[in-house]
Amino acid sequence: MGSLFLIFLLLLLLHLTDGVLVRGSMNTETSFDQNYEVTWGGDHVLSLNQGKEIQLTMDNSSGSGFGSKMAYGSGLFNMMIKVPGRNSAGVVTAYYLTSQGKMHDELDFEFLGNRKGKPYRLQTNVFVDGQGNREQRHRLWFDPTADFHNYKILWNQHQIVFYVDNIPIRVYKNKSNIGVGYPSRAMQIEASLWDAEWATNGGKTKTDWSYAPFKANFKGFDVSGCYVPNSSNNSQHCSSDNYWWNREKFWQLDPVRERQYEHVKHKYMTYDYCADRNRYPETPLECL
Ligand SMILES: *[C@@H]1O[C@H](CO)[C@@H](O)[C@H](O)[C@H]1NC(C)=O
Ligand SMILES: *[C@@H]1O[C@H](CO)[C@@H](O)[C@H](O)[C@H]1NC(C)=O
């Protein structure tokens, strides 16, 4: 009886802790102002639903963007995003973490718009010490313009994982033991809507301004991150396992998510710098 109860408790606990990853502490009730502020194109930013949702717009005069008030040294960062529909060629919606300065670290989600009827590409990138060029691109298994979906970045000392609706699409491991760079600087959370010449069809398809204004919507403004005062460089405490995203469970993918990741890699990845022998005659170290 006692041991059955223990097993029951254990299962309950597993279920609950799994729920933490599935939902993060995501709370779509948190208002934008609590953790974020407008950083660019203020007259192109619309607050909806009592500040629980934000719409960025872009027209031929400006794009727009927002960022977190705080910087973070680790965390599981969530955002619900709905990207511009219709003809979005040349339009990029970005959700990313970045530190300041030339030698910055950065973790990117970039939604590359497309002509009407053509699917978006989701590009991810990892910068360490100002060095990026680690692009991967994926098709999505849904229409990201039709509804909100959840995009997440886990960042602890062991791995960085990009998730789409809780499915891992990219894993960047800490391989500093073989000399590969790994993000270490405190980063702020940013989002923006902008016009990028290169984004669609290798730059051959330009933005069609007759479809402007372009609109991207965001919600879910709670943050599960380790706060680093921007007046200090001390982010040592951010690797503490007092923060749940640093615990052993989050050091690698579990077998179920590992299988999902392999499936996405085979079925949905359309570009991988690791396999681009024209750019990289030798496989980059972190890809081995
Ligand atoms: C921008 O768009 C507006 C409205 O469509 C148009 O009247 C204006 O001429 C455009 N400006 C430029 C510089 O293209
Ligand atoms: C990467 O992992 C090593 C241990 O292998 C650790 O000492 C280091 O702090 C980690 N780097 C970052 C930036 O978290």
Ligand SMILES: *[C@@H]1O[C@H](CO)[C@@H](O)[C@H](O)[C@H]1NC(C)=O
């Ligand atoms: C910290 O960042 C906030 C928001 O970006 C800024 O207003 C404030 O001046 C910064 N504080 C310091 C000490 O740099």
Ligand SMILES: *[C@@H]1O[C@H](CO)[C@@H](O)[C@H](O)[C@H]1NC(C)=O
């Ligand atoms: C933080 O580090 C940067 C570069 O390492 C340095 O220039 C800056 O003075 C440091 N700031 C503080 C408050 O220690």
